[in-house]
Amino acid sequence: MSATIIDGKATSLKLRESTGKQVAEFVEQTGVTPHLVVVLVGEDAASAVYVRNKERACLAAGIKSTIHRLSAETSQADLLKLIAQLNANQDVHGILVQLPLPQQIEEQAILDVISPLKDVDAFHPENVGLLVQGRARFLPCTPAGCLQLIEQVCPDISGKHAVILGRSEIVGKPMGLLLIQRGVDATVTTCHSRTKDLASITSQADILIAAIGKANFVTADMVKPGAIVIDVGINRVDGKLVGDVDFAAVSQIAGAITPVPGGVGPMTIANLLQNALLAARTQTS
Ligand code: GUN
Numbered sequence: 001m002s003a004t005i006i007d008g009k010a011t012s013l014k015l016r017e018s019t020g021k022q023v024a025e026f027v028e029q030t031g032v033t034p035h036l037v038v039v040l041v042g043e044d045a046a047s048a049v050y051v052r053n054k055e056r057a058c059l060a061a062g063i064k065s066t067i068h069r070l071s072a073e074t075s076q077a078d079l080l081k082l083i084a085q086l087n088a089n090q091d092v093h094g095i096l097v098q099l100p101l102p103q104q105i106e107e108q109a110i111l112d113v114i115s116p117l118k119d120v121d122a123f124h125p126e127n128v129g130l131l132v133q134g135r136a137r138f139l140p141c142t143p144a145g146c147l148q149l150i151e152q153v154c155p156d157i158s159g160k161h162a163v164i165l166g167r168s169e170i171v172g173k174p175m176g177l178l179l180i181q182r183g184v185d186a187t188v189t190t191c192h193s194r195t196k197d198l199a200s201i202t203s204q205a206d207i208l209i210a211a212i213g214k215a216n217f218v219t220a221d222m223v224k225p226g227a228i229v230i231d232v233g234i235n236r237v238d239g240k241l242v243g244d245v246d247f248a249a250v251s252q253i254a255g256a257i258t259p260v261p262g263g264v265g266p267m268t269i270a271n272l273l274q275n276a277l278l279a280a281r282t283q284t285s
Contacts, residue, residue, distance in 0.1 A: 003254040006149050012266035019273045020061040026277060027062065034280035035064040036094040036120065037086055041079065041105065042072035047098045057269045063276050076105045080113060087115040093280040094120035117282055120275040123169065131177050138275045140174040145267025146230050147178050150207055153256040154228055158185040163205035167192045171211040171232050210244035218245040226255035232264050
């Protein structure tokens with residue numbers, strides 16, 4: 001038996017189309033065009049591709065996009081100064097600092113000073129706190145995209161056992177928070193590099209989310225037959241993009257699975273556009 005392939009590309013295009021319509025209505029009602037500023041520091045090749053894709057998606061949805069490309073030698077003080085200017089600029093509704101940052105810059109120090117109202121990544125401690133308390137301002141883009149893909153094949157997640165591989169601030173932790181929120185009601189187990197007897201835990205998952213950044217880490221013996229498998233990994237192996245899941249083998253066991261590319265990745269961008277619109281709404285009276 002082979003799994004249903006969850007089409008993240010098609011789902012993201014539908015969401016982007018809907019956002020585009022909402023943007024057009026917003027512009028008509030307010031005369032304000034939502035404006036997202038992306039800050040890219042250094043020459044990381046993968047980051048450059050992500051940032052270009054974000055810009056294209058913004059433009060297609062009618063969202064104004066500005067990219068600040070800074071040299072890899074940029075100091076933390078200079079980056080803090082730019083963030084302060086963007087915070088104060090009423091023409092800017094959303095600010096995204098592409099991660100990772102060069103090693104001379106402390107990431108958290110930067111994320112901490114982005115205005116929470118402009119924090120479309122939902123990485124600021126205030127926005128993380130609101131999410132923890134079940135009253136999120138912005139949904140974290142990648143976890144929200146994962147949840148939307150899960151809901152496509154499993155409309156009633158209540159009581160399902162979701163196992164998350166990875167405890168990152170960007171995916172693992174906020175993913176758990178979305179899945180245990182009231183109304184979603186999954187039972188969540190989060191595994192990480194110190195987890196003992198990993199396969200025995202992943203084998204109990206109705207929903208398995210892999211976000212560890214290790215190519216082909218999840219093998220068929222770790223997956224319960226019929227499980228929903230969400231692959232957040234983007235790893236480059238011999239010039240090819242592969243996920244954290246051994247797709248060829250696991251797709252023979254799982255009930256549904258996301259491909260890489262064309263799974264979670266496009267959903268992240270679609271949710272970013274939603275957040276950019278929401279940020280503009282919140283800041284426009
Ligand atoms: N780098 C990898 N994923 C992300 C993301 O979702 N947001 C930002 N700002 N940087 C990233």
